[in-house]
Structures are given as structure tokens and as C-alpha cells.
Amino acid sequence: MNMRRRVKGVLGVVAVTSAIALTLAGCSRGGDDASGSSAPSPGITDTTVTLGITTPLSGATAGPGTCTVAGITAYFGAKNAAGGVKFGDGKTRKVEIKSLDDGYDPQKAAANYQQLKDSVFAMTAGLGTPTNRAWREAAISDKVPQVLVMTGDPIFSDQKQSPWQLGFVPIYQNEGEAFGKLLASSSAPHKVAILSQNDDYGKGYVEGFMAGIKGASNITVVKELTYEATDTSVDAQLTELASTGADVFFNAMSITPLVISSLNKAQSLGWKPSWFLPSNTSSPGAILQKANDVSVYPGIYSVAFSKAAASPAFANDEDMKTFLSDLKKYANYPDTPEFPHCAWSYMVGATLDQAFQKMTSPTRDDFMKALRSISDYQAPLMLPDTAVDTTKDGSPAVSTVLVQKYNGKGYATVTTWQ
Amino acid sequence: MSTAPARLFERPWMRWTIAVVIVALAVVLPLVFPAFTNQTLARIGVFAVAVLGLNVVMGYAGQVSLGQIFFVGLGAYVTAYGVTQNWNIALVFVLSVLIPGVVGLVVALAAARLGGLAIAMVTIALPIVGVPLAKRLSEFTGGSQGLSAIFAKAPTWSGLYDDQWQLYLVLLIGGITFLLTRNLVHGKYGRAFAIVKGNQAVAGSMGVSPYRFKVLAFTVASLIGGVSGFLYMVVVQYTSPETMSFGSSITLLASMVIGGAASILGSVLGGAYYVLVPQLTNAINPNLTAVLQGVILLAVLFILPGGLVSLPRTIRRLWTRTRRGGNPSPPTQAASRQADLAEGSPTERQGQA
Secondary structure (H helix, E strand, C coil): HHHHHHHHHHHHHHHHHHHHHHHHHHHHHCCCCCCCCCCCCCCCCEEEEEEEEEEEECCCCCCHHHHHHHHHHHHHHHHHHCCCECCCCCCCEEEEEEECCCCCHHHHHHHHHHHHHHCCCCCECCCCCCHCCCCHHHHHHHCCEEEEEEECHHHHCCCCCCCCCCEECCCCCHHHHHHHHHHHHHCCCCEEEEEECHHHHHHHHHHHHHCCCCCCEEEEEEEEEEEECCCCCCCHHHHHCCCCCCEEEEEECCCCCHHHHHHHHHHHHHCCCCCCHHHHHCCCHHHHHCCCCCHHCCCCEECEECCCCHHHHHHHCCCHHHHHHHHHHHCCCCCCCCCHHHHHHHHHHHHHHHHHHHHCCCCCHHHHHHHCCCCCCCCCCCCCCCCEECHHHHHHHCCCEEEEEECCEEECCCCCCC | CCCHHHHHCCHHHHHHHHHHHHHHHHHHHHHHHHHHHHHHHHHHHHHHHHHHHHHHHHHHHHCCCCHHHHHHHHHHHHHHHHHHHHCCCHHHHHHHHHHHHHHHHHHHHHHHCCCCHHHHHHHHHHHHHHHHHHHHHHHHHHHCCEECCCCCCCHHHHCCHHHHHHHHHHHHHHHHHHHHHHHHHHCHHHHHHHHHHCCCHHHHHHHCHHHHHHHHHHHHHHHHHHHHHHHHHCCEECCCCCHHCCHHHHHHHHHHHHCCCCHHHHHHHHHHHHHHHHHHHHHHCCHHHHHHHHHHHHHHHHHCCCCCCHHHHHHHHHHHCCCCCCCCCCCCHHHHHHHHHHHHHHHHHHHHH
């Protein structure tokens, strides 16, 4: 008898809980998004617009990650202090930035996106291929812009696959191609040896280089070798490549210590070609000056599209002075940035500003249209002859890079093969 | 006095009521919660299962494993690959559990011969080898760009939102995994694990082969890791080499210790810690997440050395102490301590969930 009463009690509890819950369930998610397309999207009001960033602020990539937030914060900090950004619909809005740390973990990046998507107008500037890929599909199905992100992965700039995305920095192919074209324009014949990292990074560079030298009869690729990103030495590959007697060495390598040791190894083998190095492993201070005397090589080439903060060549540049003081004043970043990402992120801010000025209604749809219509825009800190162009399908916002040659202190743009 | 509520919870009808209420809540709450809450709960479920696997090998069988995330990542990759090849999803699930299980078994056959820290060293190698391997085998893994696999969209007949459907899947699969694991560690295997953990010589003298049970615990942990990997793909829908980074493995270990070693409920709390602490520290200051996470880790272990699961016990102990504190008779202090020990021991070993 006692037992039966208890069972009744249990059933009662269940019934009441279910009833309450179902009532609540009926109330939740009432607001369907059936309203017209001219209604403002989330994250934008008549006086503010909010941007979201998920990027690594802790862990191994925290340095560049912090820069991706600092640059854009500095740009809009200065704009806000001057009153705000004037939008194409006639309203002036202040730009707010919500940034979250993902520690370069795709799972956390996806979580950050889910947390931000309903309170921000657009996601932007985040660093990393896996951390942007993790929520690319979700952003597409939620129709949330994921724009001007810092990844060299071409998928973000393919409009068919990524209708709500746009990459900012040049893809690996752009860099390889720029160098290939310069080399092809040379009047002399060249023998090229290629070493590349055996992944999408290395393959992207080589693919671009091959496209650049296509049809050039004066260029022969004499040998192409690869190494693994986990290798601690590439001496064997270098010895093999040196034996070809190539006069140009295209080295698509992303690992700093390996670049330094290859510069030294080639010298000790008596092989003195001209070098090409990717933009992220060609730093004068961190790489070239750490290796043995690199002046024995006829040339060390790389590519760039932004002015380098650490370079003495731009110490008195107006853009550079404003950029550094904005960083200090609005982004709490007092040092001269070591990573180019601070400058890139600043340019992202300027590019978004352009899109905002073209927007005629406060919707994400209209924003994407405005963003995809910017061409020939020279953002602050950009090198002459490079520009933001968002109108080309398949290309990131910045796809022009200039080949640079090392002159013993820093890099200078070259337009012909000397 | 303090034992009365404990007794109450041990009665079968009370346990059934709790079980029924939990199931009812699990069915109803996903319908009520906003999407982000559901997504967060689903992620907690994913990592609770991963921590549970780690708990089997470390908490219950006492073998240090620093490689659990490797099995999670392997399960995720198998799932992603199977889905992109359009295999039947049931087959994908079975493979995503079995393949990590087999790999775990092979590793354990070699590693369990070693003692103590040597096992830890072998397991460290797993995520360290796993990341470059995932990058290199790009035809299966998508290389450093990773693999996306979207297969857990809510079917139209259910009328559910995707986040609700995903949470139900996690609750169902995760719930079954927890139930099976609970039965395993509360039965004769659990007792064998406890003896192996306590003293291997004693275990041998009682006819319990430490080697066999270490291999068993390790294999079960890898199987559960595989389940977690499958659920990871249900919820996150993307995997890349970073999924199995060594840092994540260490965080998983910290989550297990913080939740409560050798405890079923502690595994759930560990999963919650893994997911919620980064969110919490982001809310405080996104630039200081690493420091804040360290502070929280230290604070929890300092205040609750037995993990979060020991919180009720600690509160009860403090409560009885303050109550008895008013009572001037001296022997009660010792008596209460003895009562604590008596209460504490079964929870420590078996973690009544």
C-alpha cells in the first residue's frame, strides 16, 4: 500500500514537471524570423554596430592573435573618438568590438561563434584556418557574415562555397605567383630548385609559382623536393638540390628554425642561389640576421603588401605614426608590433569602414553587397601599387603582393629581376 | 542526523524517482532552453564522455594516461571520413568506436607491461604523434584544413531545431555510455580495477592479473574516447589536427581531477569544467584566459582536493562541525571525523552518482 502511494507520488512529480516544461516550451522561440528583409539585423542599432572576433589570445599563436584584435580596435577607437562612422543610410554609428579567446582550438572557436552570433552584426578579423573553418558552415546557414578573416585558405574567398565569407590576406598561391611572374620577366635563363612543406601551405606556394612561370621558356624547374612539417633537418634535401647547380631556390617553408639552418647549410655546401622565402618566414630581425652572413647570396626575395612597423624605412611615414599612436591610445598596445597582423587588422578596420559607408540599409545582406563592391581602395599602411579589391570571386580582399628584396637591413620593393 | 538524508537517497524508490525526474528533465529541458544553452550542454556532454573514459583508466584503474584526446580525435576523424564517404551512419558510429578501441588495445598491450610513469610516457606520445600524422595523411584527414561533416541536422519529421536534435543525440548516446560504464566500474571489474590501483602485488595474489585489467581499462577508455569523438562531430561538425593537441589532453586530465577522480558524477562535472571555464574566463577578460584558468584550477584543488564532486561532502562536514562546535562535549569531534571517514570511503571509491 505504502509502495503504491509512493508510485503515485512519483507519477505526480513527473506529470507536474512535464506540464510546466511543456508550457514553457510553448512560450520559447516564438519569434520566427519571418519579418521583412529591411528590418535591422542583430547587432546594429541607429547609434551602434557591434563586431565579433574569435581569435587565439592565449597559447602559441597568442602574439599574432592579440594583434588581430588590437589593430581593428585601434582603428575604430580613433573613429569613435572622432564621433563614429558615417553609414550609407545617413546614420552615424559607433563601432563596438566583442572579442573572445579561442586558444587556436576549433571547438572553442565554434562555441565563441555560437555565443556571439545573435549579438553581433558581423564576425571579422579572426586568425587561423581551422578556427575559422570550424564554424564556416554554421555561419552560412545562419547567414552571419564571416568577413576579412586572417587565413590563407582559398575556400573563404570562393563565393559559391562561401557566400557569407571573405578572406583578407593574400592566399599562398598569390605569393608564389608574384615571385614566379617576376622571375619569368627576367631576360636570362634560370634553373629553379624547389623545396616545399608537404601540406596545403607548401603546395599552395608551389602551385602559385608554377602558374607564375607558366609559358616562360627561360625558366626550368630542375628539381622539386618536399619535407615534413615535423622534420628537424632538411640537410639531405638541400644537398640533393645543391647538386643541381640551380641559381634560384624557391623555399616554401613555414618553420623559422629550419629556414635559418637551411640558409647556413646551403652556404656550407657552397651553393649560392637567389632565395625566395614566404612572407611569414622572411623577417629580417627574426631570421635573416640570425643566420650566418646572408650577403653571400645574390638576392633574398619575399613578398609583402603592408608597411612593416619595425622597418626604418617607414619610421617617418604618416600612416605609420597614426597607426602606432592609435594602437597605444585605443588598443592598449604600447609596443611596436612584431607581427604584421596588427597592421593587417588595422586595414580590416579601414576596409569595413568603406563597406559601412556604402551600406544603405542596416542588414547583413546589404552589408555583404557593400563589402563585395570595394575596388581599388588604398587602405592605410598599404604599400604603393597594392589595393583592396573585393569584387573578384576567388580572391581575398587583398590579393596583390609586391616582391621585396632584402638589402641588408630591410626589404625594398623590386619590379624587375636584377 | 546527518545520515538521515543519505539513507533516504539509498532507498530504491527514491533512486527511481530521481532517475525518472532526470530522464523527464532530459527530455523536456532541451525544448525549453535557448539554442546557445543547448549547444553548450551538448558540448559538455561530449567532453563529459571523454573525461569518463579517462576516469576509467586513471580514476578507477590508477594508470596515468595523457593521451585520451588522441582517441577522441581518432573517433572524430573516423566519423568525419565515414560521413564524407557517405557510409551508413550506424556503421560510421560502430567504426568510430571500434577503431580507437583497437588502437587503444594495441597500445595497451605494449604499454601495460611497463609500470607507473612509463605508461604515462607512452601515452604522451599519442597526441604528439597524432597531430603530425593527421596533417600528413591528408587524403583521409583533409590535412591542416581539417574535415567538415554535417550529418546531425534534425530530421523534418521531428519538428526540432538542430541544436535540440544534437543535444538529444548526445544525451542518448552519452547517457547509455555513462550507464554501461557505471555498471562496469560498480561490478566485479570495478573491484578488480580498485585492487590493481591499490596494490598490484595484492591483486596478483588474489588472482586478479594486473596486466589484463590494465589492458582492459585502457581499451575501455579508448572505446569511450571513440564515442566522445563521434559526439564531437555531432556537435562541433568539424575536426582538424588541433582537435587532438597535447594541450587539450592536459586540460582533459585537469578536468577529470577537478570533477572528481573515480566518480561517475565527477566525469559530468569535469566535462562542465572543460567547456564552461573557457567561457567564463572569456566573459571576465578574454586577454587573461590562460591566467584565470590557472587560478581557478589552483583554487578548486586547494579548496576541494577531492574535486567538485566532493563539494556536498565538504559542506556537510563543515555543517556538522559548526553544529557540534556549539556543543561543549569534546569526544564528538573525533566521532564526527570517524563518521566522515565512514561516509567518505564509499564515495571516494565508487562515487555514488
